[in-house]
Amino acid sequence: MAMNDDYVIETRDMSKSFRGFMAVTGVNLRVRRNTIHALIGPNGAGKTTCFNLITKFLQPSSGQILLNGRDVTRLKPAQVARRGMVRSFQISSVFPHLTVLENLRVALQRKMNNSFHFWRSDRCLDQLNDRARELIADVGLAEFEGALAAELPYGRKRGLELATTMALEPEVMLLDEPMAGMGTEDIQRTAELIRRVAQGRTVLMVEHNINVVADLSDTITVLQRGEILAEGSYAEISSNRDVITAYMGSEHE
Structure with missing residues (x-):
């Protein structure tokens, strides 16, 4: 099945196990072109594992990863970088x-x-x-x-x-907790930078700061126990009872 041209990144039933423990199970993620897409969830939800799989720092146990419709599942990080997908802050x-x-x-x-x-x-x-x-x-x-x-x-x-x-003129930028360790002033400055550089690019980010996610993201995917719990705009996911219980509640308790 061909990938929809609207989507730059797509994962199909992406799973990862570590010695029998399923860290990610059957994740089907689609990142729309020229948008900012956030991946969030409580600790242990599988965010980092998903991110490492997509950026090729890990190989999936099963499933596929596609970039612009081409299967990149078995490629190395440098190879996907040459195809226009760059992981920021770790180069x-x-x-x-x-x-x-x-x-x-x-x-x-x-x-x-x-x-x-x-x-x-x-x-x-x-x-x-x-x-x-x-x-x-x-x-x-x-x-x-x-x-x-x-x-x-x-x-x-x-x-x-x-x-x-x-x-590096990437088509796709992947940001792993870009606000980690920052104070309020730096967070505001960096958020504005991300918004600016996202013009004409696709951004996928893992971020714990829910205010940043709400402000920047076009689409938010919520993970829980290695599976997608919900997806949509901030308004949609913030009113989702399952999300409130699994993520929002734990963040604000």
Whole structure:
């Protein structure tokens, strides 16, 4: 059966067991193109396992994973990244002892035949500066261009990581708890960044902050015990009695 062109990611009866324990059971997830889709649920619901399966950090025990209608079930993370699906905040192009500008130039080199030619003179890479500065401005880091990545405040480091992800020009961005460890100001800034970079892209994210999920997401999938409990808009899932019991209630008790 062909995948609907409206959906970028689709899983079909995706399951994962660990030594007999079923962490994910028969998950059928569809992520619509050019939307922000959130995956939520109480602790132990299988969110991280689903995310790792889709991003190919784990192989499913059974079922299929499709990207733009093509079966990517057995591919490796680098292979799906080359097809346009990139997992943000876990890529290797952020170097703590390089400046913000230098980090972006490294990330941009991935699109060039001379990728990672560190020994070339700076002048050979100056052609990347304009695009690098555009990305830096997009994530609000223009004033930090010359700062070492290691010296950035935590929330600004997340902005840099997001910029380096954008440098890869992904069609699909997968964000694993992008607000983890942030204060209110950084959460607001990062949420706005996600909204901005999601224009023309598809975003799938795992996030515990329900206020962020409510504000950003077009569609929310709720997991419980490794299975899909409910799916829909925030208004729909927040009024679902099963969701309130399994997730909302546990979050606000």
